[in-house]
Amino acid sequence: MNPKPDQLAERPNASQLFLIFARIGLTSFGGGLSGWMLREFVQRRRLMSEEDFLNGLSIAQALPGVNVTNMAIWIGYKLAGRSGAIACWLGIVVPAAFIIVLIGSLFASLKGFALTHVALGGAAAVAIGLSLAMGLTAARRVPRRAFPLAIMVATFIAVAFLKWPLLWTVLGAGSLSVTVAYYFES
């Protein structure tokens, strides 16, 4: 099923990449985009090999940053170098940024109605479920060993209860955890 490199379709230019990612950005709600991107770039348009795509995906997830925007830059760079990376990044961020400001202003203009805040409260309660479900899914994928579990619990306590600045918590817990994973688990 995987296309060989010589069967790959002609590469799109920067403005085409911008449009592809603008569409992805504007039609994506609440995550779960990597499957969609795989279909778009590997299976349907055959712009890159599955291996290239999956390499990019694991890097996009390991590095800080939103997976989708990281992936956009990775794909853009692979397909069209620097201008491709910039085009994909702008495509995924800018149109959606306009929409969110628009929606925000819409709600702000409805602020006079008490019900707006009530409705947003209900939406937020459910939206927190999205966050918690993602947290529980991530927690389930943590190896069932003492050290990774301790790192997870310590991070939770430091951020939720002690309210330590996140940057230092992440640098501390992250570098310790990555060092252990590098030397003892691979």
Add this chain to the structure above:
Amino acid sequence: MPTLPLSILMVFLPLSLVTIGGGQSAIAEMHRQIVDVHHWMSAAQFVDAFAIARLAPGPGSLLATLIGWQIAGFWGAIAATVGIFGPTALLIYGVAHIWSRYEGARLLRALERGLRPVAAGMILAASYVLIQSLEGGWIARGMALASTALLMLTPVNPLLLIGSGAGCFVGLHMLGLV
């Protein structure tokens, strides 16, 4: 650039680098900085913005754009967007650039495995902080837990679920319950 957007930029630049495993993980710190440290928004306004960001399409970290817009208008939105996306964009660009020459498989695996428990702890902490800021008492908290269960156990459409949450709350409000 005026001083307020500049302060917004300085808040979001370091936040960018802690968005491990997606923007969710930085929300607890965003809340701390915006509500507790700088008093740019109330906890209720922050939760409203969070809900709007969830209703809107695109990357969830655009919450930063919306917050910047609400605090300081156009330049605030620009500053927050550049701050939250800029550093990580440069980072992944650099990695993509050197990837072809440097085979980083072992380091990459260690990064991915080592950061997994940190990201899980941060996302759970973010959920905890948000639940604390939620208005509507135990009904709202119960709804958050119910939606968590629905999302994990069924293939329900998140947008539909958020819409019904809003509707449900309006109904309960009319009955005088929240």
